[in-house]
Every structure is written in structure tokens, then in C-alpha cells.
Amino acid sequence: MSAAPTTDGRDARTAWLLTAPALMLFVGVLVIPLAMTVMLSFHDWGQYKGIEPVFILKNWHEVATDPYFAEMFWRTARIALLTTLITAVLGAPEAYILNRMSGRWKSFFLLVILGPLLISVVARTLGWALLFGGNNGLVNKLLMSLGLIGSPLSFMFTETGVVIALAHVMMPFMVLSVWAALQRVDPQIENAALSLGAGPLTIIRRIVLPQIMPGVLSGAIIVFSLSASAFATPAIIGGRRLKVAATLAYDEFLNTLNWPLGAAVAVLLLVALVLIVVGSNALIERRYAEVFR
Amino acid sequence: MSFLELDRVAKQFGTQTVVDDFSLTVGKGEFVSFLGPSGCGKTTTLQMIAGFLDPSRGAIRLEGRDLTVVQPAKRGLGIVFQSYALFPHMTAAENVAFGLEMRRVPRSECRERVRATLAMVGLAGYEERYPRRMSGGQQQRVALARALVIRPSVLLLDEPLSNLDAKLREEMQIELRQIQRNLGTTTILVTHDQNEAMSLSDRIVVMSQGRIEQIGTPQETYERPASAFVSQFLGKTNDFAATIDRTATPGRLIAGSWSAPAPAGLAGPVTISIRPERIGFGDAGLAAKIVTRIFQGNHWLFQCESECGSMIVIRQNDGQKQPAEGEAVRLAWRPEDMSLRRTGDAA
Amino acid sequence: MRTNGPLALIFHTIFVVIMLAPILVVCLVAFTPEGYLSLPTTSFSLRWFRTIANYPEFVRAFWVSLGLGALSSLVAVLFAVPAALAIARYSFRGRDTLAALFLSPLMIPHVVLGIAFLRFFTAIGIGGSFAGLLVAHVVVVFPFALRLTLAAATGMDRSIEMAAVSLGAGDWTLFRRVTLPLILPGVISGWALAFIQSFDDLTMTVFLATPGTETLPVRMFLYIQDNIDPLVTSVSASVIAITMTALILLDRFYGLDRVLAGKNDPGR
Numbered sequence: 001m002s003a004a005p006t007t008d009g010r011d012a013r014t015a016w017l018l019t020a021p022a023l024m025l026f027v028g029v030l031v032i033p034l035a036m037t038v039m040l041s042f043h044d045w046g047q048y049k050g051i052e053p054v055f056i057l058k059n060w061h062e063v064a065t066d067p068y069f070a071e072m073f074w075r076t077a078r079i080a081l082l083t084t085l086i087t088a089v090l091g092a093p094e095a096y097i098l099n100r101m102s103g104r105w106k107s108f109f110l111l112v113i114l115g116p117l118l119i120s121v122v123a124r125t126l127g128w129a130l131l132f133g134g135n136n137g138l139v140n141k142l143l144m145s146l147g148l149i150g151s152p153l154s155f156m157f158t159e160t161g162v163v164i165a166l167a168h169v170m171m172p173f174m175v176l177s178v179w180a181a182l183q184r185v186d187p188q189i190e191n192a193a194l195s196l197g198a199g200p201l202t203i204i205r206r207i208v209l210p211q212i213m214p215g216v217l218s219g220a221i222i223v224f225s226l227s228a229s230a231f232a233t234p235a236i237i238g239g240r241r242l243k244v245a246a247t248l249a250y251d252e253f254l255n256t257l258n259w260p261l262g263a264a265v266a267v268l269l270l271v272a273l274v275l276i277v278v279g280s281n282a283l284i285e286r287r288y289a290e291v292f293r
Numbered sequence: 294m295s296f297l298e299l300d301r302v303a304k305q306f307g308t309q310t311v312v313d314d315f316s317l318t319v320g321k322g323e324f325v326s327f328l329g330p331s332g333c334g335k336t337t338t339l340q341m342i343a344g345f346l347d348p349s350r351g352a353i354r355l356e357g358r359d360l361t362v363v364q365p366a367k368r369g370l371g372i373v374f375q376s377y378a379l380f381p382h383m384t385a386a387e388n389v390a391f392g393l394e395m396r397r398v399p400r401s402e403c404r405e406r407v408r409a410t411l412a413m414v415g416l417a418g419y420e421e422r423y424p425r426r427m428s429g430g431q432q433q434r435v436a437l438a439r440a441l442v443i444r445p446s447v448l449l450l451d452e453p454l455s456n457l458d459a460k461l462r463e464e465m466q467i468e469l470r471q472i473q474r475n476l477g478t479t480t481i482l483v484t485h486d487q488n489e490a491m492s493l494s495d496r497i498v499v500m501s502q503g504r505i506e507q508i509g510t511p512q513e514t515y516e517r518p519a520s521a522f523v524s525q526f527l528g529k530t531n532d533f534a535a536t537i538d539r540t541a542t543p544g545r546l547i548a549g550s551w552s553a554p555a556p557a558g559l560a561g562p563v564t565i566s567i568r569p570e571r572i573g574f575g576d577a578g579l580a581a582k583i584v585t586r587i588f589q590g591n592h593w594l595f596q597c598e599s600e601c602g603s604m605i606v607i608r609q610n611d612g613q614k615q616p617a618e619g620e621a622v623r624l625a626w627r628p629e630d631m632s633l634r635r636t637g638d639a640a
Numbered sequence: 641m642r643t644n645g646p647l648a649l650i651f652h653t654i655f656v657v658i659m660l661a662p663i664l665v666v667c668l669v670a671f672t673p674e675g676y677l678s679l680p681t682t683s684f685s686l687r688w689f690r691t692i693a694n695y696p697e698f699v700r701a702f703w704v705s706l707g708l709g710a711l712s713s714l715v716a717v718l719f720a721v722p723a724a725l726a727i728a729r730y731s732f733r734g735r736d737t738l739a740a741l742f743l744s745p746l747m748i749p750h751v752v753l754g755i756a757f758l759r760f761f762t763a764i765g766i767g768g769s770f771a772g773l774l775v776a777h778v779v780v781v782f783p784f785a786l787r788l789t790l791a792a793a794t795g796m797d798r799s800i801e802m803a804a805v806s807l808g809a810g811d812w813t814l815f816r817r818v819t820l821p822l823i824l825p826g827v828i829s830g831w832a833l834a835f836i837q838s839f840d841d842l843t844m845t846v847f848l849a850t851p852g853t854e855t856l857p858v859r860m861f862l863y864i865q866d867n868i869d870p871l872v873t874s875v876s877a878s879v880i881a882i883t884m885t886a887l888i889l890l891d892r893f894y895g896l897d898r899v900l901a902g903k904n905d906p907g908r
Contacts, residue, residue, distance in 0.1 A: 011730045018726035019738055022719040022782070026741055029775050033760035037752070040759055094655045097648045109652075111891055113659055118833075119883050120840045122860045123876035127662025129868060130669055130677065138665070168662060229749030231843040232857075236864055246751040246843065253755060253847060263759070266752045273749060345802055365805045372806040378799035382821045391817075392807030436803075443807060 041264035051259055059264035069248075069265070076244040076269075079163055079234070080227035084220050086167040091174030092216050096208065098175070099182040110179070117172040121232045128165040129236055132156050157239040165237050166227050173226065174219040181215025214288045221280050225273045245269045295354075296321040296479055297342070297447055302351035304337050311337045313503045315351070319447075322477040324470075326490035329500035330526070335483045338500075339449055342481065344368050355446060366395075371445030371478075375452040377436040379424040385411065385435045386420035392443040410442040411435075413472065430461045437469070441476065448473070450482040454489060466492050487527050491515065499523050515568075517632060524566045524632070531572070533601040534636060535565045546633075549600030551579040553628045562636040569594075569605040571630040574616060578625030579604075586618050599624060663880060670877035672870050688874035697851075698875055701859035705839050708770075708855060712777035713785065713834035719778070720785040721827060725819070728793035743783045753780060754847030761848065768850035776848055780841065781834035788833060792826025829894040836886060 041059055044052040063069045098109055116124060131138045132155035140152040155161035185208070193207045231246040238244065243251070245265060252262030295318035302315040312334040319325050327335035340346040342353060344365030353360045360368060380388050386407050393403040411417060414434040424432050433453060440448060453469075454462045470493050473480050484490050490497050491511040499506040499514060499522075507519040518524035521532060535548035537555045544555035548565060570592075581599035593615050595606040604624065608615060616622050644652070665679075672678050673685035692698055727739050745753065753776070761772040796819075804818045820827075842857040849858045856879065863872050 012732040015726040015730035015732045015735070018722035022723040022742060022786075023738065025719060025775075025779065025782075029757075029760070029779050030741075030745070033756035034748075034752075036759050036763065037756040090655065093648075093651060097644050097652045100644050100648075107891075109656065111887070112656060115884070115887050116659060116663060118836045118840070118887055119663065120842075120857055120860075120876070120879050122842055122857050122864070123666055123880055124662055126860075126864060126868070126872065126876055127664075127666040129864070130665050130873070131662060133677070165662075168659065171659065225747070225749075229751055229843075231751050231846070232861065235861070246749065249751055249755060250846070253758065259759070263755060266749075266755045269749060270752045274747070277747065343802070343806060345805075365802075366808050366810055368806070369808075370806060372803060374799040374803060376797050376799050378797060378803040380800060380804070380818060380822075391804065391809075395808030395813065439803070439807070 037263050038267055040260055041267050043260040045258050045260045059261045062261065063264050063268060072243050072248055073245060073268075075159065075242070076228055079159060079166065079244060080224050082163045083166045083170055083227040084224045086163065087171050087174035087223050088216055088220055090167075091171055091219065092178045092212065095175045095178035095182060095215075096204075096212070099179060113175050114172045116169075117176075121169060122236070124169055125165055125233045125236045128161070128168065128233075129156065132161055132237070156237060157242055159238075159242065161237045162234050162242065162244075165233050166230055169230070169233055170223040170227055173222045174216075177219030177222065178212050178215040181212040185211050214284060217280070217284045221277055221284075225277050228273060229269060295319070296323070296356060297481075298352075298354040299338070299342070300352040300354070302338065302341060302348045302353060304334070304341060304346060305349040311503050312341070312348075315505060317498060317505070317508065319479060319481065321479055324473055324480045324482070324493060324495045326482040326484055326494040326497045327500055328484055328487060328490040328497050328526075329506075330485055332502075333500040334503040335485075335500050336451060339451055339481065339483045342447070343370055343372055343449055369443065369445055370447050370449055371440030371443060372449045373433075373436045373440050373451065373453045375455060377424075377432045377456075379432055379435055379439075381424055383423075384420065385416065385422050385424070385427070385438075388424070388435055389439045389442050392439065396443065406442055407438075410438040413441075414438045415468070429457055430465065433457065433465065437472075441472070441478070445478065448478045448480040450480065452484055453482075455484070455486070462489070469493065491527075499526065501526075518566065521564070521566070521634070529569050529605055529607075531567050531569060531604045532564055533599075533604070535563050535601070535633075537561060537563055546628075549579045550577075550623075551625065556628075556633065559633060559635060564634045564636050565631050566634065567626055567631040569607040570609075572604070572606045572624050572626050574606075574608075574622045575625040576623060578623040581622050581624050583616050583618050583620050583622060586615070597622065597624065666873050667877045667880060669870060670874040674870075677868065677870060677873075688870040689878070691871055692875060692878070695871065697854070698856070698859055701854045701856045704770075704853060705856040708773060708777055709835045709839040712774055712838045713781055713831050715774070715778045716782045716785040716834050717789070717827060717831045720782060720789050720830065721820075721823075724786055724789035724793050724823075728790055728796075729798070742786050745780050746783045750780070750841070750843035751847075754844040757844065758847045768848070768853065770853050773845065773848050773853050773855075776844065777838045777841070780844060781837045784837055785827075785830040785834040788826045788830030789823060790826075792823040796822050825894050829890060832886060832890050836883060840883070 040051075042055050042057070044054050044056055044058060046052070094113070098106060098113070101109065132140075137152075137155070139155065140149075143149045144152065153160070155164065189207060189211075190203055193203045198206065229246055230244070231250065234242065234244045235247045235250070238247070246269070249262045249265045249269070252258045252265065256262075297319040299315055299317045302312060303310065304312040315334075315338055317325070327338060329335050337346060341348050342360070344360070344363065348361060355368075380391065383391070389407045389410055390403055393406060398406070408417075408420070411420060414437055416431060416434050416438065419427070419431065419435075422431075424435065427435065433456075436453070450469075454465050457465060466489060473493075482490070482493060494511060496508060497511055497514050498508050501522050507514050507523045509517070509519075514523060515527050518527060518530075524530040524532070533548065535546055537560050538545045538547055539555070539560050544560075545552050546555045546563070546565075579599050579601060581597040581604065583595050584598050584603075585596045587594045587596075588610075590610070592610050593608045595608070595616070597604045597606060606624065668679055669677060670688055671684040671686070672680045673683055673687060723738075723742060727735060727742075757772070757776040758767065761767045761769070761776075766772045800822065801814060801818060804814050809817065840857060841855075842861055845855050846858050846861060849855060854862075856875070860872055860875055860879075
């Protein structure tokens, strides 16, 4: 078939007709609400007067100057970055090991590792809460019996605990992303390197890693943006004291009821993430345009 | 008498002209091939006949009626696609019955016609098979049966044999030709395989870069190529420079040490085109040396370095002794076997 | 280099154990015979599963989640199939923008979506209603339904449809008899994935749910906020069991890697 796709007027009309229902849904129930939220962040709010539909910069000024918000956003970024690092360092080798397994084991372990992605985040985080569980939690018992630590560490309500649980929640995304990149690698390429006299470490460093790097990076973008906006895990493991962007916005909306301030936090989170994601995507594409054209 | 007529048909995608000035009349029952390299516009032309693309200019008529205003679903043409395009979720019989169902053919007649058509393509007993459990050749037959069962006014074949291996392809060519003869269905075949086009067709339309290079019987296009493109595309050929000397009378056509009486009407530099199997080794003629000699079963293929450049010679393996590599030879041919073009003419 | 060495296998074992540990511990604790959080040491007991029945808010939340998941994924598929067909086969101006818009709920943090929907539904007066929750879930799970349907439609051999047309099939017949059966695996997987996403969503739903429309994850989350006891582990274990069943079916039916990666259906 050598025919090029056509752009007849008839086709375009059909296409718009077919997408019209979904388009109307998205404009009505996604675009408009998002626009309203941006508007909301410029409204005024008072304990007794409620929301006042005026245009002021009060909330944005508060978010920008109050060190409380700065600390909270830094904590969010720190947690997301550490989580991303852990998933990359552990997830990439695992994906590579997985890819070298033989057929049946490969699909079995793929199911085991990717399956949790579809299991309720609340249930998974609850599991970590049980494992951490105070000073005599299972994790502490195990670490002490191995002689790795002398006295119990506290995981609940600490950043360490949140990062560990988040890394677990996000791990499947990283494995999946690297695994997808590995599928594009010619399985004979390692043998080719081997035949040219390269050792196993050289092959990983010079042959495998450069080829799966785009997968690691795109996995990192996904993990980072999901971690930075994560709600359930920081809320359950971090508790009320250890606030991140998502849990703070939740509190402003459902406890303090200061919607405009909560909206400002949410919009800032959204804008920051979009900039980071779009920016790093562009960087990756430019860097790897040659490899995957 | 014209049955299917294409009148100065052209197709443009944006600024790119894919088919230009395509005119052809096909008689009832005729088997015509569109032959050319990929991107020459042959599939595009077929798709315009089928109605999947609208021509940018020109008219397509079937029995005098304008075909372009008819919906593709109402044209009643049978099409066999390169990928076969069988419905994977239907059995062979269901595939073949689909077109009859669309025409609301009564159940009993439908069953009978499906059975008969599958039998005709040699697939009796395969009615309940699903396509994915059939070989490529069998799938191809189902596709053919599906296109033929609706008794199409024109059968369109888009590279139908290109996914088969060489031996099966040859068998299918013979079978396809027999079926087409028996049914008398007007057929258009799109192919890039010159052997396929020659063995199947009544006439060949050789295409290049969206234009028709030549229309003729297989023999005409092979023996009397209208352009350098046709002679190169249809089989191997030797093209080399020669001159016509009009100073002597009668004039002579001269290529190196070979010469012949000049034909009327031409003068100056010309290009000689001669098929490799029409060149013989003789005592006089073009001086050459055998560079490589390749044995190919029923014939020998020689690559020679001659006074007029590199030449290919093919000799039947008739048991005679053949010259060895490195041997000096003389190349000769009968003037009526070559074709002459003024140099620089119609590439 | 084709096989894994012992070091790699040790790494792999530890990795898998850690991946499974939190899930296993939840399931084990759920079977404890004791009245407090503990691993069952001597015997397994179903007492905490029976206890669920005494908490009607959990049972009601389960039904809300189930209904919401089934309805929202169904509506999402109904919207997604025509959109996916249009995007897969026509090149028209605005197509890329449209596709980006349709996939955007994947990129927007769910906390932002929750806030936006809460604001919007309150403003138009359907705050706290099931209808609002349903519409919100349709939007959020739509990308999953779209992606898998799109992959199936893109991987499909277009000449199969041309063949049907040349045999006389009209638009509706073409869709019903040829196109839909061919993309059905993608559509069903998209529906299943959309269902799971809706069934599991907490972050967005927590903003919209009111006591009458609380979903199971929301109920569990609010319960855990107060205290953690074996009851919530037995509820979690039930949820895990349901998801695992769906997951295994999905894997058998379509291939989990294909579902999750949204890769192209290689077709035939």
C-alpha cells in the first residue's frame, strides 16, 4: 500500500463528528473547572465572610512569602527526587534482569512486579504502615536481627518512611518504562559486543545503559511527577505533621475551608509539574533524537 | 470495445502529483497489469478505480457510466489485497459469504455459491477454518474466492502474490490465469514483478513516476520497449552508444568493430538497446573479453568488457562448449533484434 | 550474557520480596484470630472478614465503588471508541491537540482535578452528588479507555475495512461486523483498566465524596486516619483479591504488559 493518507474535507468532518461527544465532555467538565480553579486562587476568603469573588493577589503573595509554604514545597520536591532516585537505581537493574529471564518466568515476574500498580494505593500504603508499625515493627526487627542498626529507627511520620513507601508505590512505573526501552534493544547486540572482546561490565556501561537511558529518564519523569503530587502515601505514612503539597491543599479545602489558598497551592503544583515535565521531555528528546528517530 | 475506461486521470496529494494523465481503455474479459517500481502510482490508480481515493482530475467510466460518483460499497468490484485483508474473526466460508450477505442473497443460494467458489479455488473442505490457521497460499485463495463470489464486473488484484514464496507464486500464477480465463472476468493486476505481469496479462501498462511509459502486449513491451526505462525494467538489457555514418553510401551503423547497414531516418549519435539472450559469440563483431561466467542451470550468464563498455550475454545451456573467463570473444547480433534510439531521447 | 548470574538472582529475589511484602503483610494480618494487629501465628481466622458485615458504611462504600467503576468505565468506553477511531484513521487539523487534551488527565495531578471538580460541582449545584462523582470519574478514566482502544485501532490492517467496503458493507455494517470485532480486545481491556482505575481512585474522589457517596478507598482512608486495626486489613485484603482476579483475567485475555504500556497491538 503506497497510498498517502488523505485530508479530504469529508474526512475531517467525520473525524470531528466522532470526537465531538468526548470533546464536549472534556471542555465542559475539565477545561472549565480548571479555569475556574485558577480564578479561585485569585479570590478572597475570610473566616466568617467565606469566598469573595474579587481579583486579588493575596493568596499568591502568601504562598510566595510565607516560609511555611516554602518549606512544604521543598519537602515535596525532596521526597519526589529521592523517590525517583531510588526507583531508578533499583528499578532499572531489575528490568534488565527481568528481560533476560526465559519466557514463562519473565511473564510471571512481570505480573508480580507490575500487578501492584493496579492494587489500591491505600492497601499498599497500609502494608507499609503495618511493616513500619512503631519501634517494634517488622522492618526494625529485621534490620536489628541482621545487625544493620543498633536501635530502632522511626519510619512512621518521617520523610524516610514516606520515601520508602512512595518508592514502592512508584516502582512499577520505572520498571515498566525501562522494560519498554529494553524491548527495542536488539538481543544480539550484547553478543556482538562480547565477540568484540568486551567484558560484562563494559557491556552494561557502554552498550546497554546508553540504550535504556531514555527509558530510565522517561520513567523518572513519570515517577517524579506522580510522587510530587502523591496524596495517599504521604497522608497515611506522613500523618498530619509532615505536610506535602497535595495533603496541604486537602487540608485547606476540607479542614480550614480556605478554598482560594488551597487553589493557589494546587495551581502552583500543577504549573510547576507541567514546566518540569515538558522541560525535561524536551531535553530528553533533543539529547536522544539521534538514537530513536 | 471499451468496458472500463480511464480518461486522463490524475491524482495529487498536496503539491505532489502521484498519478498524471493516465488514459487506458480495458476491454471486457481482458487481463491488464499495471507494472512499475514502488511509488510509480500503480496502487494509487487501482485505489481510484476501487473508490478508496478520488481522482483529482479526469474520469473513470464503467460501461460508459461515470464510476467516480458511485460509493465504493456500491461499485461491485472484487478486490484482492496484498495483505489478503481477510476478516480474522470469521471462518473461510463466512469470509466468502460476507459480500453475498451484503447483497441479501438468499441463505440457500449463498451457501451453494460459497461452496462452489471455495471448491473452484481448491479449498473444498476448508469452509470452517479460520484464516490464522491457514497457510499463506490458502489465505490467498480465500481472498480470491471472496472477491470472485460476488461476480464482480472488474477484479482488482493488488500485488496478490508478493507474499508467497517463489514456487507457490508460480503455481498460483497459472491457477489465477486459468480461473480468470474460465470466468472471463475483466481483471486489473498491480505488480512490480515483471515475470508475473508477463505471464498473466493480455496487456501491460508500464508505469514510472506517475506516468504511463508504454501500453502493449507482453511481447511488444519486451521486444519493442518504447523507452530506456521500459527496456531496463523489463528484463536485462544492454544499452550502449553507436554512431550512424552518412558520409559513405549506403550509410553504416557503427559500434566499435561491429557495423551494419544504417536504418533510414536516423543520423549522428544513437543508443543501441539489445537483449542479452540475442547476442551471440561469433568470428566477427564487437571485440570483448569475458570477465565473469556464471552457470544458472538452463543458461549461462556472461559479463563481458567490450569496446562499448560492459555487456551482459545470456546463452542457452544447449550442451555446446562455452567460452571461459578471460577469453577474448567477438559479440554479434542480428540488426532486427536491437532497438535504436537517438541519444538523449525519451529516457 | 543471556542468562542472569547468582548476584543478579539474589538482587531479583530481594526486590520481589520487598515488592510483595506490604501486600502480603496486609493479607496475613487480615487472617489474625486476635483482637489487635498481629501476624497469625497459630491459626487463621475469618473473624475480621465477618466483622466487615457489622460496618454498613464499608459495605455501602463497596457498592458505591463497584457501581461507580462499572458505570464510569462504560461511559468512558462509549465516548472513547468513536474518538479513538477518528484519531487513529483520519489526519485532520487539530488531531494532535485533541489527543493531548484527551490524555491530559494522566498528567494533571489528581489533587488538582479533585479541587477543580469540587469547585465546579459546587458552583453548578451538584456538589456531593453521585452524578458529579460519575462525571468526574469518566473524565479521569477516559485516557485509559482511549489509549488501549487507540492502540487496537492503529494496529489494525486498514485494507480489511477496505475489503468489507468493496464487498458492499455500509458504514454501520462495517463498524458492527468488522471494525468492532477487530478492536474488541483493546476495547475490553481499556474498559477493564478504566474500571480498576475508577475503583482504586482515592486522591480525586476524597474531595468529592460525601457520607452518602463515599467510595471504598475513601472510607478506608478516613478509617486509617483515625486508627489502624485488623478490620481495615481484612477490607484491604478483599480489595486486593478482587483486583488480583481482574488482573489475572486481563493478563490471560490481552497481556498485562500490553495493557500497562499501551503498546500497539501487533495485529495479525
